[in-house]
Amino acid sequence: MGQDMAELGFGLMRLPLKSSDDQSSVDMDVLKQMVDAFMDAGLNYFDTAYMYHDGMSERAIGEALVARYPRDSFRLSTKMPIMMVSSAEEQERVFSEQLERCGVDYFDNYLVHNVSRNFYHTAQDLDTFGFLEGKKEEGRIRRLGFSFHDDADFLVQVLDEHPDVDFIQFQVNYLDMDAPSIESRRCLEIARSRGIPVIVMEPVKGGALANVPAQVREMFESEAPGMSPASWAIRFAASQEGVETVLSGMSDMSQMSDNLSFMKDFKPLDARELEVVSRAKEIIERSIAVPCTSCRYCMKGCPKDIPIAEYFALYNNMRNAPSAGLNIQVFYYRNYSRDHGKASDCIGCGRCEKECPQHLPIREYLKEVASAFESQ
Ligand code: SF4
Ligand code: SF4
Structure with missing residues (x-):
């Protein structure tokens, strides 16, 4: 070297x-x-x-x-x-x-x-x-x-x-x-x-x-x-x-x-x-579904209080370890969404994406999260 x-x-x-x-x-x-x-x-x-x-x-x-x-x-x-x-x-x-x-x-x-x-x-x-x-x-x-x-x-x-x-x-x-x-x-x-x-x-x-x-x-x-x-x-x-x-x-x-x-x-x-x-x-x-680093920069300004980093981590876990029946990650998702906004609550304001150092299309990913977790 x-x-x-x-x-x-x-x-x-x-x-x-x-x-x-x-x-x-x-x-x-x-x-x-x-x-x-x-x-x-x-x-x-x-x-x-x-x-x-x-x-x-x-x-x-x-x-x-x-x-x-x-x-x-x-x-x-x-x-x-x-x-x-x-x-x-x-x-x-x-x-x-x-x-x-x-x-x-x-x-x-x-x-x-x-x-x-x-x-x-x-x-x-x-x-x-x-x-x-x-x-x-x-x-x-x-x-x-x-x-x-x-x-x-x-x-x-x-x-x-x-x-x-x-x-x-x-x-x-x-x-x-x-x-x-x-x-x-x-x-x-x-x-x-x-x-x-x-x-x-x-x-x-x-x-x-x-x-x-x-x-x-x-x-x-x-x-x-x-x-x-x-x-x-x-x-x-x-x-x-x-x-x-x-x-x-x-x-x-x-x-x-x-x-x-x-x-x-x-x-x-x-x-x-x-x-x-x-x-x-x-x-x-x-x-890997969502290359999120969990830095949480995106979350402070979200008007819907959506725990974006947590949802992406659960979604990645689900994709990493798919299961035949109801996936355990769904229960974690339900726990989070009881006190915070759901992925489907996103109003598409885009504030989060301006903060994301990874330049992730957060709004698009949240749609995937919603369809994976909210339909079960
Ligand atoms: S686009 Fe959705 S997730 Fe992002 S800040 Fe706005 S409401 Fe929150
Ligand atoms: S700012 Fe981007 S990388 Fe950081 S937690 Fe939010 S989505 Fe993940």
Whole structure:
């Protein structure tokens, strides 16, 4: 590879919860144990954001990490939510609030969050990059970058306009290397050609590559007994040249222990293993119905309170494990739709699709969900 090995970063977007219905109910005891295990393994990079867990992720890591470890023993990153700010004053207020929430006086990495065709104009109008350069000069930010959710042509445009960023963060996983709206392979090439390090997000595609079809699970198991499907996905992302960090959004100690088991002393995939991954990709592509990463960005503005991510996960499960009679996923669907909007309640306003970093045709998929679950 001719480069430093990629390290594992702790993504703080899917933290352990006390109540699965309440994104702000972070289970602090479990989180502290996870932080300790991560630090004990010699790893120290943590990635949060203003909007994760309804604003609680930054506070939670402040309490679980910042208040319990010396400042120079870890690296912390967070992000400016350009999809939520509308004035220079608001940017200033959000940045100050983030320092206060996390309990730090500087961030090691700081990102413009969710740079895509939908939101980039806000960053340009508000001069978000210039504002953050100022924070870097003041010593409040060590390295400045952006998280990116669009295709390779748009990445070129953003980098031409902001060539001095210290890093870029985008999605790399073995399903999306050549997906038209994501183009991870081309994005990696562009970053390498400009000498900009890459931080990978969504290596397991929101859990989809942990929860693979039985045929793939068996193939992985026979190739490398005891190695989880998630381990194949994370090692694939970490094997890409130019990647400095792979973030994994760990939700419990078992995911943490699994990740540490293979990322503590990471070895890139060899040619034979890459061939196995490419066979896995073919099988998964035939079975996955909706390539949703469960990021939930789409759900906040839905006027019908439709739990889009949950419905897509149930639909994928149903398609992955079809059954002859009434499918168990139908019961979960009925539970959710008792307190939330049904898929068929969608009025087609399109608000959700503007927020979706995966550019999914959510309205069309909801029709499929409705016909799969509401006719039974
Ligand atoms: S298009 Fe449907 S699912 Fe999307 S925000 Fe509007 S009502 Fe909600
Ligand atoms: S539909 Fe899109 S925005 Fe909504 S949870 Fe899935 S990937 Fe995220």
